[in-house]
Each structure stands twice: as C-alpha cells, then as structure tokens.
Amino acid sequence: MVHDDEQTWVRLAQQGDKAAFAELVRLHQTAVFNVAYRLFGRRQDAEDAAQEAFLRAYRALHRFDRSRPFAPWIKRITVNLCLNWLESERIRPQVSVADMTPREEEAPGMDQWAHQSPTPEQTMVQQENARRLRQAIVQLPTRYRAVIEYRHFQELSYEEIAVVMERPLSSVKSDLFRARKMLGKQLE
Amino acid sequence: MNELSDERLNEYLDGVLDAAARQDVETQLAESPEAQVRLAELQTLFVAFGDMAEVPLTRDLSGSVLAALHEPVKPETVRWLRYLPWLQLTAVILLILLFWATIQGWLLNGRTFLTATLPTAQLPDLMIGETVRMWSTAVWQSAQTAAPQFNLAINQWLLLTLALVVWLAGNRLLFTNHNGGSHG
Numbered sequence: 001m002v003h004d005d006e007q008t009w010v011r012l013a014q015q016g017d018k019a020a021f022a023e024l025v026r027l028h029q030t031a032v033f034n035v036a037y038r039l040f041g042r043r044q045d046a047e048d049a050a051q052e053a054f055l056r057a058y059r060a061l062h063r064f065d066r067s068r069p070f071a072p073w074i075k076r077i078t079v080n081l082c083l084n085w086l087e088s089e090r091i092r093p094q095v096s097v098a099d100m101t102p103r104e105e106e107a108p109g110m111d112q113w114a115h116q117s118p119t120p121e122q123t124m125v126q127q128e129n130a131r132r133l134r135q136a137i138v139q140l141p142t143r144y145r146a147v148i149e150y151r152h153f154q155e156l157s158y159e160e161i162a163v164v165m166e167r168p169l170s171s172v173k174s175d176l177f178r179a180r181k182m183l184g185k186q187l188e
Numbered sequence: 189m190n191e192l193s194d195e196r197l198n199e200y201l202d203g204v205l206d207a208a209a210r211q212d213v214e215t216q217l218a219e220s221p222e223a224q225v226r227l228a229e230l231q232t233l234f235v236a237f238g239d240m241a242e243v244p245l246t247r248d249l250s251g252s253v254l255a256a257l258h259e260p261v262k263p264e265t266v267r268w269l270r271y272l273p274w275l276q277l278t279a280v281i282l283l284i285l286l287f288w289a290t291i292q293g294w295l296l297n298g299r300t301f302l303t304a305t306l307p308t309a310q311l312p313d314l315m316i317g318e319t320v321r322m323w324s325t326a327v328w329q330s331a332q333t334a335a336p337q338f339n340l341a342i343n344q345w346l347l348l349t350l351a352l353v354v355w356l357a358g359n360r361l362l363f364t365n366h367n368g369g370s371h372g
C-alpha cells in the first residue's frame with residue numbers, strides 16, 4: 001500500500017520538485033542506510049552509498065511507477081549500487097570496532113516492543129548476536145550477501161530474488177541455503 | 189526413509205512448501221533427532237535476523253543529496269520516441285545513398301555556381317574533392333546499383349540542404365553539447 005503523502009511527493013519530484021524529493025529522502029534514508037550498512041559493515045561507506053543511491057533514484061525517477069511503493073525500489077537501487085562498489089573493489093567490506101559500538105545497537109527494533117520487555121541480560125545477548133551476525137554477513141561472498149539481504153531484510157520470495165538478480169531460481173536457492181549454512185557456522 | 193535434506197528444511201522454514209510437503213517434513217522431523225538439531229540451528233539464525241535492529245543514521249542526508257543534484261528530472265516519454273532521432277538519421281543516410289549520383293553531379297557543378305555567385309571568393313583547390321568524387325563514383329558503379337535521377341535547380345538543392353541542417357539542429361543532432369544544451 002502506498003502512503004498518500006509519499007505518492008504526492010513522488011509525483012511532485014517527477015515533475016522536478018526537489019523539495020518533494022528531499023521529503024522522500026528523509027522518509028527512507030534510515031532504511032536505505034541500513035541496507036548499505038548490512039552489506040558494507042562500515043558507517044561512512046554506507047552513508048556514501050545511501051547518498052549515491054538517492055542520486056541515482058532521482059535520475060531514474062521518470063521511470064518509476066508511482067502507484068507502487070517507493071521503499072522496495074530505492075532499496076533495490078541501493079543493493080545494486082553496493083554490489084557494484086564491492087565488485088569493483090571500491091569498497092573493501094569490513095566491520096571495524098569503531099563502527100560496532102554498543103550505542104549503535106541500542107536502537108530498538110519493533111519486535112522488541114511487540115513482546116514483553118526483554119531483561120537487560122536478554123538485550124545484551126541480542127546485541128551481541130546482532131553484532132556477530134553483522135560481522136558474519138560482511139564476510140560472505142558478495143552474491144550470498146545480496147540474497148540474504150533480499151530474503152531476510154527485504155522479504156522477497158525466491159522467485160522475486162531470481163528476477164531482481166537476473167539469476168536462475170535454482171541458483172538463488174542454492175546461494176541462499178549455502179549462505180545460511182555459513183552464517184550458522186559463524187554463530188556457533 | 190530418505191534423510192531430510194538441508195534444502196528441504198530451509199524451504200520448510202521459509203514457508204514455501206505446500207501442505208502435503210510440510211506434513212511430510214514434520215513427520216520426518218518427528219522421527220529424526222538429528223534433523224531436529226539442524227532445524228533448531230536454522231531457527232536460531234532466523235531469530236538472529238529478526239533481532240537485528242536498524243542502526244540509526246546520525247545525520248540527515250537530504251541536504252547533501254539536494255546539493256549534489258544538477259540535472260532536472262527528465263519528463264516521461266513514450267519509449268519508441270527515444271529512438272526517433274536515430275530512425276530519422278538512418279532515413280537521411282538512406283536518402284543520401286539513394287540520390288548519390290545526383291548529389292555527385294551537383295558537387296561537380298558547385299564550383300561553377302560559387303564562381304558565378306561569389307566572383308571574388310578564393311576557392312580551395314578541388315583536387316582532393318575530385319579524387320574523392322572519382323573514388324566514390326567507382327565504388328558506386330562497381331556496386332551496379334542504378335540511382336534515380338532527380339533534377340533540381342542548384343538553388344533548390346541549396347534550399348534542401350539548408351532545410352536538412354535546420355532539421356538536424358532542431359532534433360539536437362547538430363550544434364548541441366554532450367549535455368543536451370545548445371551552444372551560445
């Protein structure tokens with residue numbers, strides 16, 4: 001479902017209204033940044049990629065179907081951009097200690113408030129698992145990172161991932177299952 | 189009974205199996221502690237994905253994005269119209285080839301016309317032009333393609349050429365920089 005305001009901003013932005021596009025940036029920048037951060041593991045690189053993704057989205061805005069939600073589209077642009085940067089070795093992914101300070105992990109996810117409030121001990125365990133999982137994702141091969149991002153964070157189906165990545169369905173499933181196996185070993 | 193594969197367990201947790209396949213997996217799980225362990229490991233991973241909270245962005249990107257924007261949003265165009273200049277250019281090239289014999293004759297008479305119109309003009313030596321003309325004539329004749337004759341007065345040819353230049357400029361195929369703007 002597309003939010004009415006978002007549709008309005010997209011329509012105005014397609015007509016050249018940059019202030020409307022700025023509203024779209026503010027609405028989606030955290031999500032886009034997190035896509036890049038999961039793929040790169042470094043804050044500065046993720047911010048650079050997020051900014052570039054929005055620039056590319058603006059240039060391609062005339063091709064965007066505004067009856068569809070904006071978020072999946074900008075996230076796919078972000079993933080493609082990040083993969084290009086990784087493959088061109090413009091970005092060498094690594095999770096630095098400075099980037100993984102406990103403060104960053106304190107932002108509560110929606111799921112935490114949907115259930116009983118976790119104990120401090122549970123919160124610490126969750127934060128530690130999240131940190132280890134981020135490190136493990138960043139160490140995956142580029143293609144495996146992409147399928148994990150699409151499946152677990154953008155909730156695409158196998159078939160949708162195959163279309164987006166232009167790869168056979170069997171290859172997508174194989175990559176996804178292998179990536180999970182590798183991540184599982186890292187978390188043991 | 190066959191061992192429950194990792195692929196099957198993954199599909200089971202992804203919720204993509206139909207009811208019969210799901211029942212089959214659950215039956216095998218009930219009979220295989222080893223498969224239960226593998227399933228639990230996968231479930232732990234799935235939970236870890238779900239527990240990964242969003243990392244907050246510490247600055248507003250909208251300002252820097254706006255500052256970096258230079259080009260206006262292109263208006264929507266019908267897809268085939270994007271290729272129209274190239275189609276037109278192809279048509280022009282075909283017409284030139286079709287009337288090449290007539291154009292050659294006009295080039296041959298061009299010097300005479302310019303001499304009559306601009307008696308004080310210093311005209312360049314046409315030797316190179318003559319060589320090119322002879323070569324192109326030989327190529328044309330070797331292709332054994334008969335070109336239709338199209339007899340026009342020289343001033344009419346000039347007007348036709350001027351119209352072609354105006355049309356090319358109007359379609360931004362001439363006198364435009366690589367960014368799509370116009371010179372001057």
